[in-house]
Amino acid sequence: MIEKTAHAVERRFTSKLHDERTAALLGMGLGITFTICFVTGLWSHLVQTPPSWFSRPPRPAGLYRVTQGLHIATGIAMIPILLAKLWVVYPKLFAWPPFKSAAVAVERLALLPLIGGGLFLAFSGLANVNLWYPWPFGFKEAHYWAAWITIGALIVHVGAKWTVTRSHVARRVPPDAGSGDRRAFLGTVAAAVSVVTVATVGQTVGPLRKLALLAPRRPDVGPQGFPVNRTARAARVTVEDGGATYRLTVTGRVARELSFSRAELTGMDLHQARLPIACVQGWSASANWRGVRVRDLLAMAGAAEGASVRIVSLQESGAFRSSVLQPDETRDGDTLLALEVNGEPLHIDHGYPLRLIGPNRPGVLQTKWVTGLVVE
Amino acid sequence: MNSDHGARFRIALVIGGAVMAYGIWGVLDDARATHPGSLFVYVVGADLVHDLVIAPVVCIVGWLLTRVVPEPWRSPARAAVLISAIAVVVGWPSLRGYGRARVPDNASVQPLDYSTALGTVLAVVWLGTAVWATVRVTRRRSNEDAGNA
Numbered sequence: 001m002i003e004k005t006a007h008a009v010e011r012r013f014t015s016k017l018h019d020e021r022t023a024a025l026l027g028m029g030l031g032i033t034f035t036i037c038f039v040t041g042l043w044s045h046l047v048q049t050p051p052s053w054f055s056r057p058p059r060p061a062g063l064y065r066v067t068q069g070l071h072i073a074t075g076i077a078m079i080p081i082l083l084a085k086l087w088v089v090y091p092k093l094f095a096w097p098p099f100k101s102a103a104v105a106v107e108r109l110a111l112l113p114l115i116g117g118g119l120f121l122a123f124s125g126l127a128n129v130n131l132w133y134p135w136p137f138g139f140k141e142a143h144y145w146a147a148w149i150t151i152g153a154l155i156v157h158v159g160a161k162w163t164v165t166r167s168h169v170a171r172r173v174p175p176d177a178g179s180g181d182r183r184a185f186l187g188t189v190a191a192a193v194s195v196v197t198v199a200t201v202g203q204t205v206g207p208l209r210k211l212a213l214l215a216p217r218r219p220d221v222g223p224q225g226f227p228v229n230r231t232a233r234a235a236r237v238t239v240e241d242g243g244a245t246y247r248l249t250v251t252g253r254v255a256r257e258l259s260f261s262r263a264e265l266t267g268m269d270l271h272q273a274r275l276p277i278a279c280v281q282g283w284s285a286s287a288n289w290r291g292v293r294v295r296d297l298l299a300m301a302g303a304a305e306g307a308s309v310r311i312v313s314l315q316e317s318g319a320f321r322s323s324v325l326q327p328d329e330t331r332d333g334d335t336l337l338a339l340e341v342n343g344e345p346l347h348i349d350h351g352y353p354l355r356l357i358g359p360n361r362p363g364v365l366q367t368k369w370v371t372g373l374v375v376e
Numbered sequence: 377m378n379s380d381h382g383a384r385f386r387i388a389l390v391i392g393g394a395v396m397a398y399g400i401w402g403v404l405d406d407a408r409a410t411h412p413g414s415l416f417v418y419v420v421g422a423d424l425v426h427d428l429v430i431a432p433v434v435c436i437v438g439w440l441l442t443r444v445v446p447e448p449w450r451s452p453a454r455a456a457v458l459i460s461a462i463a464v465v466v467g468w469p470s471l472r473g474y475g476r477a478r479v480p481d482n483a484s485v486q487p488l489d490y491s492t493a494l495g496t497v498l499a500v501v502w503l504g505t506a507v508w509a510t511v512r513v514t515r516r517r518s519n520e521d522a523g524n525a
Contacts, residue, residue, distance in 0.1 A: 002505030015438070020378060056500060080462045083430070090431045103381035106389065113396065113424055119422035121393065126466065141409035148399030152392045158378040159388020181451075188455040191504075192462040199497050200466065213493035214467040216475055221485030231482050349482075362405055 006096040013091040017185050024168035025186060031158060033078040034118070038151050040071035045144055045282060048362050049057070054197070058332040061359035065278035069204035069363070073283025075125045077199050080192035082118055097161040100357065110156040117150030129281045130216045188370035203283040217283035223347035226277065229363060232348040235315040237369045240355030247338070252375035257304025262353045266339060268292050271335040279363035289357045291338035294330050294373070303375045306331055311356050312372035323365040335357050337370055448516050452509035459501045467494045
């Protein structure tokens with residue numbers, strides 16, 4: 001009964017596009033895009049939660065902007081390729097008998113985490129860049145660990161399909177009668193990739209910002225001309241917090257503890273740097289920042305050269321209420337506690353009275369509303 | 377299936393299996409954040425939603441297009457529908473304003489009028505495929521004319 005139905009369904013797929021060559025070419029595209037996403041994703045995880053053996057490099061200053069922009073752009077570009085590939089191989093779902101041998105059974109079993117994982121990563125990633133969380137788990141952790149499971153399943157799949165894919169990609173198998181249809185189909189997939197890329201990549205590639213019609217962010221829209229991730233209201237910080245009672249303190253392993261009002265900071269030797277804010281969600285924007293160099297404050301406090309420093313926010317809760325500057329970052333002359341952006345005092349949503357801005361740090365580590373430096 | 381189940385597959389199985397095991401360990405080890413049960417439902421659910429809903433719908437739409445639209449219009453029509461569907465998928469959260477609803481005080485999240493934005497993208501897609509279709513039809517006619525001459 002099931003066998004009959006399966007055969008009947010399988011015979012209904014009459015399109016010549018449900019073939020090995022189309023699957024091989026799309027599979028190649030998926031292998032490349034998935035690898036780019038995995039590597040850039042691991043990199044992002046590494047710089048956001050550096051293990052003890054890893055020191056985040058402050059240079060090049062725009063590296064994270066490029067790797068994370070690539071992660072999101074590649075993830076979006078992968079959506080049409082993934083769906084096209086699944087449509088091409090869909091008839092195989094009805095292959096009967098389902099498990100001809102133990103090897104086939106193992107290979108097909110690995111498709112469950114591969115396809116489910118691939119779709120989950122694409123969906124959860126797209127939802128996350130839109131600040132949309134229709135699930136109970138933490139996005140970062142679920143997306144990260146699902147990526148490991150999926151890449152493992154991909155390795156198994158590539159092992160099974162390497163020979164057949166190579167023979168098609170290297171054109172050792174001659175093109176057949178269906179090649180005209182295939183060209184039109186693959187051309188359509190390429191066009192879909194182009195459309196969604198052009199309509200979103202302007203969230204990080206400035207000159208294309210006007211074309212970013214499907215992106216959840218525009219790099220030129222927000223207070224003072226660039227976006228905000230967490231607003232002051234969400235963080236429960238008010239303008240009064242930056243007023244007369246405000247102090248920046250430098251404490252921890254220092255020779256002398258320091259404390260400054262905002263006016264005292266404004267009167268100090270200020271340094272200017274042009275640095276990007278690069279969000280994990282794929283948007284980025286460059287701005288001109290002006291403020292006090294962290295290394296100057298540390299020198300005044302008599303901290304050891306090349307110390308790690310914890311930057312503490314006025315924000316009372318949340319995972320990003322503090323962040324750590326590693327030694328290479330505190331040494332960098334562009335690592336600032338900024339008072340101004342683009343010639344104006346910081347907007348409260350950009351971290352007034354004082355925010356951290358350092359080269360090559362993910363946006364969530366550019367701590368806002370800074371009130372304390374704790375030397376470690 | 378035309379798969380290779382030789383030595384390469386066995387090596388890939390060992391490596392890939394180990395990587396998958398690491399991922400599963402990570403999910404279970406960080407259970408408070410990953411909610412293994414519901415994550416499992418989402419991953420397997422993605423499989424099921426694709427196999428039982430998305431793929432059948434795509435096949436039916438494709439089949440209808442084949443019946444309704446004759447060649448040489450068929451490939452451009454298929455392209456227009458497929459690219460439009462992808463654009464809608466990518467633009468859907470913005471169109472529905474899901475992110476903005478979560479952070480209503482953050483005007484920099486989903487700042488555009490996304491019905492107009494998505495409409496513009498779709499207009500460009502259909503215009504582009506219309507040009508392609510016209511080129512195809514014209515070329516085919518001139519080929520036929522050349523054949524008749």
